[in-house]
Amino acid sequence: MRATAARRLRHAIASSYLDQHPMHTAAFIVVGGALAVGALVGLAFVAGPEEVLSRLVHPHLIWLPIALGASVASYLGYMLAYRECACAGSGPDLPLTHVGALVAGGFGLFIPRGGFALDVDALELAGLPRREAQVRTMSLGTLEYAVLAPVAFAISLLLLATGVHRVGVPLSWAVGVPVGTLVALALLRHRHAFARRQGWRSRLAHGLDGIAHTLDLVRDFRTGLLALLGMAIYWAADIFVLWACLALFWPHGSPGVLVIVLGYASGYALTRRSLPLAGAGAVEMMLPFALMWMGIALPAAIVCVFVYRVFNLWLPLAPAAAAVFALRRSTQSARA
Secondary structure, three states: OHHHHHHHHHHHHHOOOOOOOHHHHHHHHHHHHHHHHHHHHHHHHHHOHHHHHHOOOOOOOOHHHHHHHHHHHHHHHHHHHHHHHHHOOOOOOOOHHHHHHHHHHHOOOOOOOOHHHHHHHHHHHOOOOHHHHHHHHHHHHHHHHHHHHHHHHHHHHHHHHHOOOOOHHHHHHHHHHHHHHHHHHHHHOOHHHHHOOOOHHHHHHHHHHHHHHHHHHHHOHHHHHHHHHHHHHHHHHHHHHHHHHHHOOOOOOOOOHHHHHHHHHHHOOOOOOOOHHHHOOHHHHHHHHHHHHOOOOHHHHHHHHHHHHHHHHHOOHHHHHHHHHHHHHHHHHHHO
16 A cells, blocks of 8 residues: 555656646645645744734735736746747747746646756657757756846855855855856866766756756847846846835835845745745745845744745746646647
């Protein structure tokens, strides 16, 4: 019985979004919800339930519709970046509605291997070879960091130069970004040799090919500009949602933009599209501590992240589910 249950679980996790049974979708939503709620409740007890609940008094509700608008803008920005990254060069000519469905579905709570797994399957079904689909998906992930990491690096240098903030978090970005960039560029020279090997070297080659694809993408002025612009809109809008959620409960003006941006970037060590179940549990655990390390009280950070994840995770759930089911129906119709 246990072996059968384990096989079913492995099948459910490994299955493509086209093969996911509706019961599995519901089960993953329940699991993700339990992880998210459990993480925030656990942190609330650490910070003090009374302190956390006191932050909910007298919210500035004007920020709710503003946060909703910014959340929509973040998806539109990601759609622009996604289309340029997936369709550039010899990529498939995906309709904008199809791109929108892929973007929405990839941020869904019910994808156990993360949204990038959906992207690989979708691009392969759109006509790309499996390898090329993986490279373009990794290129999309590289593009995310290619926009966010330099901004975090610049902010960290500014904070270190002014000395207005504790050293720990800014120093990690000030050192990590240039070192990581130099290592990646050095490894790029050997990616073809890695591709001929097996095991971890072959997997590393896949990631390096994604970086190379991103570099080729940004060398094309029009395509690169649109891709970078779209990703910049996505990050700026999503960070603004977090800032608005903090301003919702902040009595005397919310913290500065630099603090929020660096706290956000530190809390997203892995982006939610790359994390299983859209980062349910992981984001709720990491982001409040990242904001606390940037000087925001933990009770305020917990309440902020709770509301932020309503916009970031729960409100997009219905559109994400509808998008994936629509993609499933269209693909099955095309196969018939």
